[in-house]
Amino acid sequence: MEREKGILQLADYYEKFEVGNSSAYLIINENMRDYKAMFGFTELSDKMDEWKELFHLIEEKAKALGYSALVGPLNYSTWMSYRWAISRFDLRFFPDCNNPSFYPDYIKELGYRELYTYRSAEIAIKNPLHEVGEQIYNEKMAEGYRFVTFEGEEALTQVKEVYEISKDAFSDALLYSDIPYEVFEKLYLSWVKEINISLIIAYRGEEAVGYVFGYDSPFGKDFISKTSAVKKEYQKQKIYLALLYLGSELVKNKGYDTMIYHFQCEQKETFRRFAEGVEDNEKRYAVYVKEF
Numbered sequence: 001m002e003r004e005k006g007i008l009q010l011a012d013y014y015e016k017f018e019v020g021n022s023s024a025y026l027i028i029n030e031n032m033r034d035y036k037a038m039f040g041f042t043e044l045s046d047k048m049d050e051w052k053e054l055f056h057l058i059e060e061k062a063k064a065l066g067y068s069a070l071v072g073p074l075n076y077s078t079w080m081s082y083r084w085a086i087s088r089f090d091l092r093f094f095p096d097c098n099n100p101s102f103y104p105d106y107i108k109e110l111g112y113r114e115l116y117t118y119r120s121a122e123i124a125i126k127n128p129l130h131e132v133g134e135q136i137y138n139e140k141m142a143e144g145y146r147f148v149t150f151e152g153e154e155a156l157t158q159v160k161e162v163y164e165i166s167k168d169a170f171s172d173a174l175l176y177s178d179i180p181y182e183v184f185e186k187l188y189l190s191w192v193k194e195i196n197i198s199l200i201i202a203y204r205g206e207e208a209v210g211y212v213f214g215y216d217s218p219f220g221k222d223f224i225s226k227t228s229a230v231k232k233e234y235q236k237q238k239i240y241l242a243l244l245y246l247g248s249e250l251v252k253n254k255g256y257d258t259m260i261y262h263f264q265c266e267q268k269e270t271f272r273r274f275a276e277g278v279e280d281n282e283k284r285y286a287v288y289v290k291e292f
Helices: 004-010 048-064 103-109 128-142 159-170 181-186 232-237 239-253
Strands: 013-019 022-028 037-043 069-072 113-124 145-151 197-204 207-216 223-230 258-265 279-291
Touching (some): 004 181, 048 069, 103 279, 145 239, 159 197, 159 207, 197 239, 207 232, 207 239, 223 232
Parallel strands (some): 037 069
Antiparallel strands (some): 013 022, 022 037, 113 258, 113 279, 145 197, 207 223
């Protein structure tokens, strides 16, 4: 968390509040579209009295600055760590939200409601999208697209391509705010450099138009599919399905029968759950909001 606090250099305003053994930051980011006042970098005790006083102080300061809502936990934007787990507190992915189980109850008692929810789940590689994806992949290859796999250190040489695709693909995403490449590389990628990642990039000619990346979990025998993105111009070309297929094939060739789809937003238009028997071990998360 301390390393990630470097993101605060981009904030329009931030202030740390402390009550007893509990603390949190008020973070103002005027580049956010809907909610510009956030609470983040939380370190909270199990004492409800501390929660009440702490959040009262943060809310009052947000009001004094002219804001009418507070959203969180959100450490500046979705580029950085955010969300609290709201189920399956026994499961541990990477990265993950490992907050105590009383956090969701406490924050709701303070008048906050779930704004957006997310989930991670173990998905069988043999699923309905895999067969469809294979067909789409063959079609895209015939149309002149190409797909290149990068592993380990080689994958890290493609960081700028991933950043540019992500900026384009996620610019309209919930709770998104742009960050400079230097910050992306220094802060956001710091945890990625600690693991062995697999990256697949889709190209149209020489242009990188989409990617999917994942890695072997350092906590167990799982492969985590972390992020996928396709530039807006190509999002109707079904590139995502081709990437999904190739990612599944890569994971299968590593000896896995399942992989973890990590941090999927349930409010995203394209989000769908699989049928029973195809997915298992779902863990859910939430970001909260309170209007004043």
